Amino acid sequence: MIAKWVNHGEGQNGAAPHCGGLTDPGSSDSDGEVSDDARPEASDQRELADESKVQQNRDIQRFVLRHKAEHDDDMFLENADEAALKVSHKQSVARAISQTGASADDWDDREGYYKAKIGEVMAGRYTVVEDMCGKGVFSNVVKAKDQQDNVQVAVKIMRCNDMMRKAAEKEVEVLERLNRADRGNKRHVIRLIRHFLYRGHLCLVFECMWDNLRVALKKYTKDKGMSLQAVRAYSKQLLIALRHIHRCHIIHADVKPDNILISAGHNVVKLCDLGSAMDISEADPTPYLVSRFYRAPEIVLGKEYGFPVDVFAMGCTLCELFIGKILFPGRTNNDMIRLFMEVKGKIPHKVIKSGQLWKQHFDEHFDFKYQDTNKATRKKVTRVITDLSQKRQMVDMVLSRVGVEKQRSSDSEDQVYVKKAKQFADFIEKMTVLDPERRIAPQDALQHPLLTEPGLGSKGLAAGAVGEGTPKAGLGAKAKDRRNQASARRWQSK
Numbered sequence: 235m236i237a238k239w240v241n242h243g244e245g246q247n248g249a250a251p252h253c254g255g256l257t258d259p260g261s262s263d264s265d266g267e268v269s270d271d272a273r274p275e276a277s278d279q280r281e282l283a284d285e286s287k288v289q290q291n292r293d294i295q296r297f298v299l300r301h302k303a304e305h306d307d308d309m310f311l312e313n314a315d316e317a318a319l320k321v322s323h324k325q326s327v328a329r330a331i332s333q334t335g336a337s338a339d340d341w342d343d344r345e346g347y348y349k350a351k352i353g354e355v356m357a358g359r360y361t362v363v364e365d366m367c368g369k370g371v372f373s374n375v376v377k378a379k380d381q382q383d384n385v386q387v388a389v390k391i392m393r394c395n396d397m398m399r400k401a402a403e404k405e406v407e408v409l410e411r412l413n414r415a416d417r418g419n420k421r422h423v424i425r426l427i428r429h430f431l432y433r434g435h436l437c438l439v440f441e442c443m444w445d446n447l448r449v450a451l452k453k454y455t456k457d458k459g460m461s462l463q464a465v466r467a468y469s470k471q472l473l474i475a476l477r478h479i480h481r482c483h484i485i486h487a488d489v490k491p492d493n494i495l496i497s498a499g500h501n502v503v504k505l506c507d508l509g510s511a512m513d514i515s516e517a518d519p520t521p522y523l524v525s526r527f528y529r530a531p532e533i534v535l536g537k538e539y540g541f542p543v544d545v546f547a548m549g550c551t552l553c554e555l556f557i558g559k560i561l562f563p564g565r566t567n568n569d570m571i572r573l574f575m576e577v578k579g580k581i582p583h584k585v586i587k588s589g590q591l592w593k594q595h596f597d598e599h600f601d602f603k604y605q606d607t608n609k610a611t612r613k614k615v616t617r618v619i620t621d622l623s624q625k626r627q628m629v630d631m632v633l634s635r636v637g638v639e640k641q642r643s644s645d646s647e648d649q650v651y652v653k654k655a656k657q658f659a660d661f662i663e664k665m666t667v668l669d670p671e672r673r674i675a676p677q678d679a680l681q682h683p684l685l686t687e688p689g690l691g692s693k694g695l696a697a698g699a700v701g702e703g704t705p706k707a708g709l710g711a712k713a714k715d716r717r718n719q720a721s722a723r724r725w726q727s728k
Contacts, residue, residue: 291516294401299510299522341433346393348435350376356437357430360389372398372509377442387427390438401509402436408511409438411482421478422471424495424506443495443504447555450496459558459635462655463690468494468503469552469661470685475505476548477676480541483514489547490528491554514540521567521591527560531574531581532670534567535589542670545679549665553628556658557635561666568605571595572619574668575602577631580622581668628666629659650689657684 341349350356350365360378363386368375373392380387392402409426419425425441447468451457472494479486486493488510495506510523517540523533530546532539550561561577564570575581583600586592595603602619633641636655640648661684664674674682 288513288516290400291404291512292518294397294404295510295512295516295518296520299520342394346395346398347374348391348394348433350374350391355381356389356432360387360439362389370507370509372401380439386442388440388442390440391432392436392438394434399436402438405509405511406438408484408508412479412484412508415482416478420474422475422502422504423478424504424508440506443506444498444500445496446506447491447494447496447503447551450500451491451555451558455558457558459556462556462651462658464500465552465556466654466658466684466690467501468555470680471503472505472548472552473676473680473685476544477680479505479511480544480676484508484511485514485517485539485541486511486544486547487523488525488528489544489551490525491551492525494551519590526567526570527563529567529570530670531571531585531668532589534570534591535581535586535595536591537585537589537670539670541675542673545665545673545676546670549662552665553632553662557631566605568595568603571602572604575622576625577628578666578668579624585669628663629656632656632659632662654684654689657682657687660684 343349347369350362352362352365354362356362356378359381361381362376362378364377366374367377367388373390376389376391378387378389379385392398406426406429409424412421412423413426415421416423424443427439427441429436429438431437451460454460476486476489486505486508488507489505493505493507495504496502517538519536519538521534521536523539524530524543524547528547528550530539530543533543553561562570562573564573571581580600586596586600597603597618602622604617604619606615606617607613608615632655633652636652641652643649661679661682664682665679667673679685
């Protein structure tokens with residue numbers, strides 16, 4: 235299984251390089267040669283250190299998942315973590331007062347987020363030009379002008395909390411590993427430029443992109459879906475990103491439109507937010523990994539998981555980009571299983587039984603225990619569903635986006651388009667196979683006819699990908715409106 239997903243014959247790029255992250259560069263396992271007598275002891279120490287590191291990263295991962303779950307409507311262990319968070323923040327405030335003589339509340343809000351101000355110069359180098367470009371569970375993002383390199387950057391400012399700092403340090407390690415294995419910056423993973431400490435906050439400096447695909451989907455298509463040309467172009471780039479991440483033995487673990495950034499020219503996309511990412515050795519079964527709408531069935535069932543969870547999430551993401559609707563908008567994990575089977579048919583028995591939590595969702599006959607709500611009494615009830623056959627076809631969902639007129643057209647271009655749309659449906663089918671062992675790998679997906687066979691043409695591709703180029707400075711309001719309207723038309727074009 236690992237051999238299928240990880241190419242060990244890639245030399246330097248395929249290896250999982252050691253990454254020091256935020257550790258002291260002067261500390262190493264050895265100063266040089268060691269005697270034969272010393273080798274076993276040193277080896278034992280390294281093994282213990284490696285095991286300790288893995289366990290530490292698993293603890294951090296659990297912390298990350300618990301806090302992200304609060305924003306995913308799972309709400310488990312919420313009170314205990316919030317209490318710990320408040321205590322940790324108070325400790326951070328106390329340290330700030332003792333070290334600087336000023337209250338951290340002067341620059342932090344009460345939740346530990348840094349309150350940046352436009353015109354502020356961070357670390358004597360980064361002038362803040364936009365003070366709120368995004369806010370997540372663990373950080374907020376500002377845009378700044380790098381005075382030294384004369385470029386715009388995005389600065390991710392972590393919340394002032396000990397565990398969140400550790401989570402950020404882990405993210406830095408992952409990003410540095412991925413960046414080192416992609417020195418040419420060609421693998422479509424966001425580039426970490428550097429990191430620094432500022433007023434008690436760990437700050438990560440990234441290359442600056444326009445925004446994420448969630449924003450693009452809403453702004454340019456009104457949630458009606460992007461053109462097939464654009465989605466096809468982005469699919470290839472994002473599969474290259476997944477292949478690169480997996481070759482570095484990393485699971486992204488939170489692929490979704492929100493975590494894919496797009497360039498100002500709308501022709502380049504990059505995977506970002508490696509805050510949930512982990513080395514494959516750290517994978518620990520949990521039903522709350524990945525944002526719920528993009529969560530693979532093996533996660534929901536509490537089964538051991540690996541790289542295929544990223545492919546499933548990417549398949550859901552790419553489908554959503556085209557049809558403009560979330561593929562599996564489940565309210566709970568149980569509801570996700572219902573939707574999986576509506577679109578994909580019954581989950582194989584071997585997949586069900588290999589999950590630690592399968593009895594929560596299925597009975598001894600493998601019939602589905604659907605946790606529903608009585609509309610009259612509003613009380614939760616469990617209904618046993620025996621008909622688990624497929625109710626909706628992926629190809630029908632895709633072709634409904636294409637439209638009847640184009641499907642019936644005798645025009646050669648329309649016929650080619652419909653053919654590519656059917657290929658897209660097959661492409662998504664293979665990426666969302668319920669059995670992770672049968673799910674297509676990124677390398678194989680890159681060889682799918684959708685991406686390898688011509689058909690849509692370079693002219694259509696350029697229009698679909700919104701190749702507007704970087705917005706020019708000094709554009710007037712009318713010029714900006716015209717540009718935005720043109721972009722919207724291209725994104726919505728079929």
